[in-house]
Amino acid sequence: DAGITQSPRHKVTETGTPVTLRCHQTENHRYMYWYRQDPGHGLRLIHYSYGVKDTDKGEVSDGYSVSRSKTEDFLLTLESATSSQTSVYFCAISADRRGFSIEAFFGQGTRLTVV
Amino acid sequence: DQQVKQNSPSLSVQEGRISILNCDYTNSMFDYFLWYKKYPAEGPTFLISISSIKDKNEDGRFTVFLNKSAKHLSLHIVPSQPGDSAVYFCAASAGNQGGKLIFGQGTELSVKP
Numbered sequence: 001d002a003g004i005t006q007s008p009r010h011k012v013t014e015t016g017t018p019v020t021l022r023c024h025q026t027e028n029h030r031y032m033y034w035y036r037q038d039p040g041h042g043l044r045l046i047h048y049s050y051g052v053k054d055t056d057k058g059e060v061s062d063g064y065s066v067s068r069s070k071t072e073d074f075l076l077t078l079e080s081a082t083s084s085q086t087s088v089y090f091c092a093i094s095a096d097r098r099g100f101s102i103e104a105f106f107g108q109g110t111r112l113t114v115v
Numbered sequence: 116d117q118q119v120k121q122n123s124p125s126l127s128v129q130e131g132r133i134s135i136l137n138c139d140y141t142n143s144m145f146d147y148f149l150w151y152k153k154y155p156a157e158g159p160t161f162l163i164s165i166s167s168i169k170d171k172n173e174d175g176r177f178t179v180f181l182n183k184s185a186k187h188l189s190l191h192i193v194p195s196q197p198g199d200s201a202v203y204f205c206a207a208s209a210g211n212q213g214g215k216l217i218f219g220q221g222t223e224l225s226v227k228p
Contacts, residue, residue: 033216042121042204042220043159058215090158092216103149104206104216106158 003027006091006107013114019078021110023091025071032074033092033104034058034066043090049074081114088112118142119207121219128226134192136222138205141186145207149216150179150190153202162203163190195226 003026013019023032033048035058045058047066055066063085065077078085088111094104120139128134136150146167151159165172165179165188172179178191192199202221209215 035218040124040220043206043218045215045217048215056215059217092158094216102147103161103164105161106151108158109156 004091004093004105004107006089006110008110009108010111011113013081013112015082015114016080019081019112021076021089021091021112023074023076023107025074025093027093027095027105028071029093030071030096031094031104032068033094034064034074034076035090035092036060036087037090037109038087046076046089081112083114086112086114116141117220118145119205119217119219121203121205121222123222124220125223125225128195128224130197130226130228131194134190134195134199134224134226136190136192136203136205136224138188138190138219139186140188140207142207142209142217143186144209145217146210147208148179148181148188149206149208150177151204151206151218152199153204153221159204192224195224197226197228200224200226 005024007022034046035043044060049055049068067075088109090109091107092104149164150162153159163174163177181188202223204218204221206216206218
């Protein structure tokens with residue numbers, strides 16, 4: 001299994017509170033991603049990173065921010081959690097080969113509930 | 116705007132028969148396509164991929180076909196086994212977009228004994 005660790009695995013938080021999810025990799029891969037999975041929507045990209053301090057928005061980035069100060073860590077922050085952000089969050093990593101992305105490996109997921 | 120679409124939310128197949136999962140895309144810049152399998156309470160796991168320079172790629176029981184003119188790809192599983200029951204996601208990437216992977220909504224496959 002690829003060395004990806006997500007923490008926490010489960011979290012319940014109150015509306016309006018800040019939340020940070022952590023993704024840690026031991027593969028030294030260039031790309032890191034945050035996705036959310038919701039029924040009927042599949043996996044939707046929130047933000048991704050193509051290097052240290054290099055990040056870009058995905059299709060559902062509103063209400064989320066990210067940071068990558070080290071190759072191995074990619075943080076996802078909900079500045080003020082809302083009930084619509086209740087979801088399962090997945091981190092993924094992929095290497096870069098000749099300009100083409102190759103397969104991404106996923107973490108086990110974080111189940112976040114905002115009450 | 117859904118760039119990658121899996122129009123069948125579910126598929127039921129008898130054990131030993133062929134399973135065919137379909138995926139359509141709209142972005143002609145996509146040049147790499149992947150299929151993932153996901154069990155409940157686990158992260159997706161990579162199954163098979165195909166580059167846009169090919170129209171077919173095989174790995175054991177799994178074959179992916181790519182029809183660029185129709186912007187369509189499919190995953191064939193032969194023979195299907197009960198352990199193949201899972202949600203399958205297709206994903207696409209464009210080489211000029213820095214590795215960003217866009218996923219479809221998923222198709223839940225049920226293989227009945």
